[in-house]
Structure formats: structure tokens, C-alpha cells
Amino acid sequence: MDAVPKRIAVQDLRDFCLSLFQKLDFAEEYAKAVTEAMLEGHLRGAHNQGLGRLPIYVKRIELGLINAKPVHRVVRDSGAAAVLDGDHGMGHYAASKAMNMAIQKAEKHGIGAVGVMNSTHFGVAAYYGRLAVDREKIGMVFTNSTALMAALGGAERLIGNNPLSIAVPRPGHAPVLLDMACSNVSYSTIQRAVQEGSQIPSGWGTDKNGVETNDPAAVLDMGMLIPAGVHKGYGLAVMIDILAGVLTGSAFGKDVGHLYKDLKDKQRTGHFLMAIDIDHFIDRKSFFNRLETFIESIKSSPRAPGVEELLLPGERSDRRRQGTLQAGVALPGGIVQQLGELAEKFELKQLAP
Amino acid sequence: MDAVPKRIAVQDLRDFCLSLFQKLDFAEEYAKAVTEAMLEGHLRGAHNQGLGRLPIYVKRIELGLINAKPVHRVVRDSGAAAVLDGDHGMGHYAASKAMNMAIQKAEKHGIGAVGVMNSTHFGVAAYYGRLAVDREKIGMVFTNSTALMAALGGAERLIGNNPLSIAVPRPGHAPVLLDMACSNVSYSTIQRAVQEGSQIPSGWGTDKNGVETNDPAAVLDMGMLIPAGVHKGYGLAVMIDILAGVLTGSAFGKDVGHLYKDLKDKQRTGHFLMAIDIDHFIDRKSFFNRLETFIESIKSSPRAPGVEELLLPGERSDRRRQGTLQAGVALPGGIVQQLGELAEKFELKQLAP
Numbered sequence: 082m083d084a085v086p087k088r089i090a091v092q093d094l095r096d097f098c099l100s101l102f103q104k105l106d107f108a109e110e111y112a113k114a115v116t117e118a119m120l121e122g123h124l125r126g127a128h129n130q131g132l133g134r135l136p137i138y139v140k141r142i143e144l145g146l147i148n149a150k151p152v153h154r155v156v157r158d159s160g161a162a163a164v165l166d167g168d169h170g171m172g173h174y175a176a177s178k179a180m181n182m183a184i185q186k187a188e189k190h191g192i193g194a195v196g197v198m199n200s201t202h203f204g205v206a207a208y209y210g211r212l213a214v215d216r217e218k219i220g221m222v223f224t225n226s227t228a229l230m231a232a233l234g235g236a237e238r239l240i241g242n243n244p245l246s247i248a249v250p251r252p253g254h255a256p257v258l259l260d261m262a263c264s265n266v267s268y269s270t271i272q273r274a275v276q277e278g279s280q281i282p283s284g285w286g287t288d289k290n291g292v293e294t295n296d297p298a299a300v301l302d303m304g305m306l307i308p309a310g311v312h313k314g315y316g317l318a319v320m321i322d323i324l325a326g327v328l329t330g331s332a333f334g335k336d337v338g339h340l341y342k343d344l345k346d347k348q349r350t351g352h353f354l355m356a357i358d359i360d361h362f363i364d365r366k367s368f369f370n371r372l373e374t375f376i377e378s379i380k381s382s383p384r385a386p387g388v389e390e391l392l393l394p395g396e397r398s399d400r401r402r403q404g405t406l407q408a409g410v411a412l413p414g415g416i417v418q419q420l421g422e423l424a425e426k427f428e429l430k431q432l433a434p
Numbered sequence: 435m436d437a438v439p440k441r442i443a444v445q446d447l448r449d450f451c452l453s454l455f456q457k458l459d460f461a462e463e464y465a466k467a468v469t470e471a472m473l474e475g476h477l478r479g480a481h482n483q484g485l486g487r488l489p490i491y492v493k494r495i496e497l498g499l500i501n502a503k504p505v506h507r508v509v510r511d512s513g514a515a516a517v518l519d520g521d522h523g524m525g526h527y528a529a530s531k532a533m534n535m536a537i538q539k540a541e542k543h544g545i546g547a548v549g550v551m552n553s554t555h556f557g558v559a560a561y562y563g564r565l566a567v568d569r570e571k572i573g574m575v576f577t578n579s580t581a582l583m584a585a586l587g588g589a590e591r592l593i594g595n596n597p598l599s600i601a602v603p604r605p606g607h608a609p610v611l612l613d614m615a616c617s618n619v620s621y622s623t624i625q626r627a628v629q630e631g632s633q634i635p636s637g638w639g640t641d642k643n644g645v646e647t648n649d650p651a652a653v654l655d656m657g658m659l660i661p662a663g664v665h666k667g668y669g670l671a672v673m674i675d676i677l678a679g680v681l682t683g684s685a686f687g688k689d690v691g692h693l694y695k696d697l698k699d700k701q702r703t704g705h706f707l708m709a710i711d712i713d714h715f716i717d718r719k720s721f722f723n724r725l726e727t728f729i730e731s732i733k734s735s736p737r738a739p740g741v742e743e744l745l746l747p748g749e750r751s752d753r754r755r756q757g758t759l760q761a762g763v764a765l766p767g768g769i770v771q772q773l774g775e776l777a778e779k780f781e782l783k784q785l786a787p
Contacts, residue, residue: 161514162544162714191515192708194545196715219677232732234741239732247673257676259669291738310662316612316747319732320600323610324572327724328715334731355545361515362549362681371680378687379585379592379672385644388587394669 087417087433088409091120094132097420097432101135104427105142105149111174118173121208123410124402125260129269130204133416135423137341138171146338146347147171147201153178156198156330161190164329165197169347172203172224176352180212180220183356187218191361196329197352202226202340207260207398209354210248214256217365219357222246225325225350228335229268231305233315236291239335242267242306242314243321248395250359252369255402257376258395263318264306271297271306326351440770440786441762447473447485450773450785454488457780458495458502464527471526474561476763477755478613482622483557486769488776490694491524499691499700500524500554506531509551509683514543517682518550522700525556525577529705533565533573536709540571544714549682550705555579555693560613560751562707563601567609570718572710575599578678578703581688582621584658586668589644592688595620595659595667596674601748603712605722608755610729611748616671617659624650624659679704 095116102112122130141147151170155163163182167175179195186193203209206222213220226241242264249257266285274281274297284307286300287293293307294300308314326333331351338348359365379391405411412420417433424431448469455465475483494500504523508516516535520528532548539546556562559575566573579594595617602610619638627634627650637660639653640646646660647653661667679686684704691701712718732744758764765773770786777784 157715159714160543161546162711164715190513190543192545192547193514194710219681231738232735232744234738235732235744236736236738239735247669249673249676257672259673261663261666261669265663287738291736291741309666310614310618312747313614313662313667316600316614319610319747320602320612322728323602323725324710327728328572328710328712328721330716330720330724333724334728357547357677357681358515359681361512362510362517363683367683368681371683371686372676375675375680375687379588382585382592383589383644385584385587385589385640388644391585391588394665394672 087412087414089412089433090409091123091406093432094120094123094410097424097429098132098135100429101423101427104429105139107149111151111170114177115171115173118177118204118208121211122205123412124405125205125207125398126401126405127205128410128413128416132420133413134202134204134340136419139423140344141340144344146344151175161186161193163195165195167197167200169199169201169349172197172200172350172352173208175200176203176209176222176224176354177212179352180209180222180354180356183354184213184216184218187356187358192355192357194353194355196325197354198329198331198349199347200331200350200352201348202350203352205260206244206246207248207258207395210246210258210260211256213356214248214250217250217252217359219250219359220246220248221355221357223321223325223353225322225331225333225337227337227339229306230264230308230315230318231287231291233308233312234291236289237335238303238305240318240322241337242308243318243325245317245321249372251372251376255399256395257372257393258398260395260398261309263308263314263321265309265314266306268306271300275301321353324353329353440765440767442765442786443762444473444476444759446785447476447763450777450782451485451488453782454776454780457782458492460502464504464523467530468524468526471530471557471561474564475558476765477758478558478560478751479754479758480558481763481766481769485773486766487555487557489772492776494693494697497697499697504528514539514546516548518548520550520553522552522554522702525550525553525703525705526561528553529556529562529575529577529707530565532705533562533575533707533709536707537566537569537571540709540711545708545710547706547708549678550707551682551684551702552700553684553703553705554701555703556705558613559597559599560601560611560748563599563611563613564609566709567601567603570603570605570712572603572712573599573601574708574710576674576678576706578675578684578686578690580690580692582659583617583661583668583671584640584644586661586665587644589642590688591656591658593671593675594690595661596671596678598670598674602725604725604729608752609748610725610746611751613748613751614662616661616667616674618662618667619659621659624653628654674706677706682706
């Protein structure tokens, strides 16, 4: 884990993924969709949402908990709404397909909403928002996730921090892109604090009794993440679980499987994806002009002392993304090592020889 | 302002509103829609969103800034999407109509989304979510509002705290209902702190230079509310403004008019309302059963020390609502006095003789 990060070209990571998925006998479309979604994790600097997950994915596939040959089934489909059964395949694929369905529905009806049941962890929500943006649609993405927060005042991991993403196209520029979870910080931020031996500020986590703590180890020991804005983040997480889990027919609340710790059950993650077709609401050109006016008002707004620049939602991530596309992914040493082991096991070309 | 609150029956408040609107020559449907939406403010305990606003509404109507006889026009309407021009009438009416349109679209297409342009402040977002719930739909409500927050790191009121509401029907019970703004606290919470002469905790507001302050007066003096979850609340507010303002053709950002301070321009508030028809995603009975399972898991979850009960989003508000429906509205003395003046001016029956 302490090895120096290596810069690896995005294309090399892509090739590595694809060659592994070939060994796992993934269909080509499946392999491609999952690979691109995982790469987006690295492009956003969320390496824990990328190839670092391959070992657990392989393990779950071997255990029959992730389906290497999912057969998606459209459970319901009427007008602007549909539900897709992900057949316990990789969530990246099911969510991509669902967003593409939502986009088609939006082109026809103005808005499209597609739920996904029986899915698995899908990586970064922003990726699916970007799929909408690539087609000049507004994308909205909701997913439930492994329970890591308590009910407000609770002392049990009851609900995921249930990420959401909203992405707005901006021709010639990166999208305006919100990608957030409903907790103040992520679980991996707490893990990092333990690794670094540092305390955590108040507002980040509680121990297993629901009592706020500055000790990150107490949070990892069946403690809970604290919702952003307390009752606001809690309320949002509940609503996202109702949309992504209860409404789709998937698991919800504490029944959403844990990717690493639950090696007996399928995850049964649920997603809810929407696309909005701008032309059904306003002339697209006018929308983009108005959006630029809004953005200009933000960028030219007076700044607080010490602030150098005012950023749009997603702008910082996008700069990291552009840098990574050029310079390659600074892959943490721990992940490089894991991928080396996978390469050996599956007789793949080593990523970093 | 210091007078003891009077308990006034909801029906009396309703009658008062309706008789005033009659004097203002409102059409019956218009008067009714606005009245019910305003009463919901009092039922939620948000008295500043109810009849306390009547004096400024009357003033704006007299100035021609709110239209007493709005003619709504459907600007676009295709499939599941539409945009309604509120013709600068009371936002309560336009938003109610838009939600009813969204509900009809949802029944046909599974989901419906209706934007509103050229509207005004619409009171509490929860009211429009409840309109969806009354028809067993899931409702989602977004609105922009007068700029009270800065861009992240900014030193100017640039964007509203842009409330949202998500409401989920629960037959035989109050809906699961999220109603929140994107700031940590409301502007009226800061006003109350000034009235009470108390300091505010960190995280609530900044002075006009964008520097965090504990002095509520500094926030009122062109300072800013701090977003909930900082970049998360900021990002959400931007996205809501894009949906409710930029996409609908209404005002956005700092161009949304101030209800009290800007007596020259129309507000041009924008809303974005969605309804989701459960049956298009899952059998309705199954949804309600699954929802009860989720709710039961929350209600029966272990509690942190000192916590007596775990509440659903909206549950506390609903208890207040039920109490108010029975015991009447505890109308603050300041509002009673304002309504007395209105009664005199318009020769209405006095509310609290």
C-alpha cells in the first residue's frame, strides 16, 4: 500500500480490463461498458471505484454472486418509464443500458426514467450522468448502496450513503456535474484517516452506538457515517432508497449486500436513472446561451478573501480528469500489486512490468 | 411582534384568505389554490410562508408585480414534458396546476415533468409534493428563489437556497416527505437570532465579504447563508436553478426577484415539478408493502443514547400538522396584527375580534 503511485496510460488500463474480461468470458458489449465505467473512477481520482475493485469482482464472479453472463430483462416498459432486471451482472453494464433507455425515452417523451433491479455496485454515479450529457441530455442518477449510515438518531448501519449525480451538458466544455453521496465524507476517507493515524473532525462519523467520535477506527468498527446536513442528508438518502430500491423491486436499506463482507448473497443493488431532453422544454440553443449567462455570473462573482477562483460543480474533478487523460493514471501501489496478481492468475500481459 | 400567539381555526384562516382574494377579484380556482397552499405553510409551522405574506402580496398586486388575473399559457407540451407560463400570477396557483399536469402525464407515461416560468414565490414546496401524494403518485418539487447564498468561496448573494421536496404516498399514513432548502438554515432562522439577540453557530452564515460569522446581523446585512454540506448544498442549488430557472425560460441566479426588497420588477421565479406513477414501475400493492418493510426497519432500529424515537423524513412536521388541524394555528401576534390591518382596509370580517 505504501509503494509510489505509478503513472499508467488510460489505454493500458482499458486493455488490461478488456483482456481480463475476455478470460472471464464476458460478452464484448458487457466488457466494454464495465471497463469504461471503471476507468471513469480513475479519471475522477476515485481509484477505489476503478480497477482496484477487480479482485473482489473476480472473487464474486467465481462465487456466483456476480453474473458473468447476465441476461437483462425489461420487466416493465410503458412510455417514459421502464424497469430493467440486471440479472446480478456488473452494475456498470445495467446502469449504462438503463441510462441509454432513459435517453431514448427522453427523446420521444421529453423525460425518461428507468429503474434497475438486481444490480450490483456500479462505480461512480457521474459516469452515467455523462452518458446523458454525451447525447446533450440532462442526466439524473440515483443508486442505493451498502448501509453505512444510521437512521437519524439510530445506532445501526441501516441505509447507504446513496450517491446521486446530476449532469448538465455544456457544448464545448465539461458538463456542469454534481456527484455526491448523502454522507459528509466517504467510508474510504475514514479508512485513510486510520491508515494515516489521524483523528477525524466532528461531523464525520459515529461509533457503533451512534455516538459521534473523532476516532476513525471506531467508525470502521460498525460505526456510521454522518449524513451531510444531518436531517437533510438522511432524508435524501431515504428518498433515494425509495426510488432506487423500493420502487424498482430491488433490495433496500440494510438488505443491500456488502461488496466485500457478504460473500454469500448477491448484492441486489437498485438504481434509478433519468434523462431530460432539453428541446421538449426550451429551444436548445437558448438553453445553452442561458446556461452560459448563469455560469458567467458565477465565474465573475466577487470572491471571499483568499479565494482564487470560483468553481462550478464538477469543475475541479474535470481538471483532474483532463490531467489524467494526458499524463496517465497515478495508480496507487496497492492496486498495481493486486493487478499484478490478477495478471499472473489469468495469464494476462502485466500492466506495469 | 411580541404579542402572544392566538390559536385560530384553520377554517377561519381559509375564510379570511378567500374573502380577501374575492376583494382582489381573484377567480375562484385561483383563490382556492393559493389559499390551500398558504395554509400548508401554517400546518407545517412555517408561519412566514403563510398568511403573514398577504400584506406583501397585496402590495405587489397593487404595484402590478403580481397578476391578479393571470392567464396561464402552456408554452410547450409534448408527451411527458411541458412548460407552463405562470403569467406572473401567484406561484402557488401555477405550481399547483403544473403538478396536476405532471400527475396526468405520469398516469399516461409513467413520469411527468412540468416546468413553470414567470412565476412568483410559491410558499412551501411540500404542498405540491402532497398534491402528488393525494393521487398516490411520488412527487418531486424544485424551485429557485431569491439569491441568499454565494457561489462556493464567493462574496455575493448569487443563488437561492432553492428548496426541494420529495413526497412518497403511504396509504393510511402521512406521506414520507422530504422538504428542505439547500442552505443549512433558513433566512428567517437568522432573523430570529437577531430578534433574540443571540449569536449563531458556525456553519450558518457569512458576512457580506463571504467570511463566516457568528453575528446574525452581519448575515442580514447582505451576508450569505452557508449551503448544507458546503459543496454538496451548493451543487444541489446550482442544479435546481438549472432545472427550475434555466430550463424553463424563467429567471435564474441573482435575477430572481426579491419578494420584499425589489418593488420594481416581477419576480420571475421558476419551478420544476415531477410526478412518478408507481404502477409503471412496480405493482402498487407490492410497492406499499415494501415501503412498510423499509419503514419498519427504520422505526425498529436500535437508538443512540438519549434518543427516544427514530423518525421518518416528514414525521415531525406531520405531527405538528395534525396538532394544528385539531387545535388551530398558533398565529404569531405580528401576523394577527397585519391581518387586522388588511381586514380594515378591505372591509373583511376581522379574524380575531
